[in-house]
Amino acid sequence: GPKVLQIPSHQIIDMGQMVTLNCDPVSNHLYFYWYKQILGQQMEFLVNFYNGKVMEKSKLFKDQFSVERPDGSYFTLKIQPTALEDSAVYFCASSSDRVSAETLYFGSGTRLTVL
Amino acid sequence: GEQVEQRPPHLSVREGDSAVIICTYTDPNSYYFFWYKQEPGAGLQLLMKVFSSTEINEGQGFTVLLNKKDKQLSLNLTAAHPGDSAVYFCAVRNNYAQGLTFGLGTRVSVFP
Numbered sequence: 001g002p003k004v005l006q007i008p009s010h011q012i013i014d015m016g017q018m019v020t021l022n023c024d025p026v027s028n029h030l031y032f033y034w035y036k037q038i039l040g041q042q043m044e045f046l047v048n049f050y051n052g053k054v055m056e057k058s059k060l061f062k063d064q065f066s067v068e069r070p071d072g073s074y075f076t077l078k079i080q081p082t083a084l085e086d087s088a089v090y091f092c093a094s095s096s097d098r099v100s101a102e103t104l105y106f107g108s109g110t111r112l113t114v115l
Numbered sequence: 116g117e118q119v120e121q122r123p124p125h126l127s128v129r130e131g132d133s134a135v136i137i138c139t140y141t142d143p144n145s146y147y148f149f150w151y152k153q154e155p156g157a158g159l160q161l162l163m164k165v166f167s168s169t170e171i172n173e174g175q176g177f178t179v180l181l182n183k184k185d186k187q188l189s190l191n192l193t194a195a196h197p198g199d200s201a202v203y204f205c206a207v208r209n210n211y212a213q214g215l216t217f218g219l220g221t222r223v224s225v226f227p
Contacts, residue, residue, distance in 0.1 A: 004158055033214065042119070043204070045214025058214070091159070104215070106151070106159035 002026040006092050006107035007074075014115050018080035021110045023092030025075055032075045033093040033104065034067065036060060043091060049075065079112075087114045117142040119207050121218025128195045128225050136221045138188045138205035148188050149206040149215065150179060159204060162190070195225045 005024040013019045025032055031050050037043040047057040049067050064083070069075040075094070079086055089111045093104040118141045128134040147166060151159040163179050165172050165188070172179040176199070178191045188205055202222050206215040 001160075006158075035214070035217075042219050043217040045216075048214065056214070093159075103161050103164065105161075108153075108156055108158045 002029075002105050004092055004094055004105050004107035006090075006110050008110060009108065010111045010113075012113045012115065013082055015084055016081045018078065019082055019112065021077045021079075021090050021092075021112070022074040023076065023094075023107060025092065025094030026096075026105050029094035029096050029105070031055075031095045031097065032067075032069065033095075034077050035091040035093065035106075036088045037091065037109070038088045046077075046090075082112075082114045084114050087112060117145065117207060117209070117216040119205060119216050119218045121205055121221060123221060124219065126221055126223045128192070128199075128223060130196055130225055130227050131194055134192045134195055134223060136190045136192075136203055136205070136223075138207070138218045140186050140188070140207045140216075142207070142209055143186065144209045145186075145207045147208040148179075148181060149208075150188075150190050151204045151206060153202045153204065153220075155201075162203075192223070195223075197225050197227075199223060200225045 007022045033048045034046040035043045036046050045058050047061045048055045066078045089109040091109045092107045095104045121138045126134050149164045150162040152162050153159045163174050165181055170181050180189045202220045204220045205218040208215050
């Protein structure tokens, strides 16, 4: 079936540095999402993105976070600067439509560790 | 906002037996319900999406029940086999909320 690829699968970084998480969504999908899962907690919505713009974001999407998808390449989540509380698994997802019941296809996640 | 409680967190099932995972949600306006399966090293795979008008939904090797009165969504694995070993997540959405609200997940292990 359709696959979403996330690169890298693990990333370790020092607090204060910048990190970019990459997502290769399903081709021809138009809506892109990031979710965050802290160890032992629920997966939580961060942001969704369409047509080059952030459509919705949660309170977890701090000012240090940004997303973009330049020229149909990777959909990225950038954190600058990173903080200890950013340590989590970040899941990317894509869908062909924003309709509420539309199927989201998820990647396998990037585990980010901030030291 | 919406809260989703999923139980149990872990489930060991003998091959051929059935198993039930239950999610309880709080928002009566929830309208879309999803079950995802995550195998080791893989992304979340959609098992089934359920609309609030449908109470019983059957898939291949499982049944999903929606009890709106009690605000419960359940996944019943019938005749479990080793390929069912995975983490299962429920997710809930209404028409106005941001994104999906997920349960914590249930790790299912099927043993011979």
